[in-house]
Amino acid sequence: MSIEISNIAPLASLFEESIEQVCTRELSAIKYLLQRVDRRVVLVGAGTLGRRARSLLVKLGAKLMSFTDNNSQAWGTEIENLPVLSPTEAASRYGNSALFLVTIWNDRHRFRETYDQLTGLGCSTVSSYLPLFWRFPNDFLQLILLNELPHKL
Numbered sequence: 001m002s003i004e005i006s007n008i009a010p011l012a013s014l015f016e017e018s019i020e021q022v023c024t025r026e027l028s029a030i031k032y033l034l035q036r037v038d039r040r041v042v043l044v045g046a047g048t049l050g051r052r053a054r055s056l057l058v059k060l061g062a063k064l065m066s067f068t069d070n071n072s073q074a075w076g077t078e079i080e081n082l083p084v085l086s087p088t089e090a091a092s093r094y095g096n097s098a099l100f101l102v103t104i105w106n107d108r109h110r111f112r113e114t115y116d117q118l119t120g121l122g123c124s125t126v127s128s129y130l131p132l133f134w135r136f137p138n139d140f141l142q143l144i145l146l147n148e149l150p151h152k153l
Contacts, residue, residue: 029131034062037099037125042090043067043082044114044126045104046074053103053129054080056136065094091121100126 017025034041039062043050046067054064066083068090069075077084085093090100100123102114111128118126 026134030060030135033099033101033125033127033131034060037097039063040065040094040098042085042094042098042100044087044100044102044118045069046071046079046084047104049105049129050103051080052139053101053132054082056132056139057101060135065098066090068100087117087121091118091123095122096124098125101129101132102126103129105129 039060041057041062042065043053043057044067046069050067057064064082066085067074067079068085068087070087072086074084075086075089094100095118100118102111102118104111104114115126
């Protein structure tokens with residue numbers, strides 16, 4: 001596998017940031033993502049992490065549209081007054097207008113697979129839960145192990 005030089009430059013610039021700049025990015029990353037989509041969010045994964053993310057996004061003033069999940073038994077149900085849609089339905093409704101925040105945490109999940117699934121369905125803004133974790137690390141402590149804030153790395 002070869003790495004293009006154009007892919008290295010953005011990574012190199014991250015290593016040039018000061019700790020203060022990294023801390024600022026940690027606090028602002030989720031706000032930046034929300035601004036790109038007029039604060040509209042679809043939560044990808046209707047489990048414990050998705051529910052926790054929902055409550056934190058409410059604190060940030062996000063407009064929560066729905067949950068989406070690959071579990072077909074959840075489709076057509078509601079969780080905390082949000083509908084649970086199939087990925088195809090969620091992408092059809094919100095693919096170009098919402099942040100699809102992947103809130104799946106288990107040892108079998110690979111973010112890249114979910115990212116590929118959602119972008120393949122036409123979703124234009126897909127992120128892992130990490131920017132939300134960076135903003136509210138203490139609220140995730142009991143749920144997520146093996147994550148660390150960027151400024152500590």
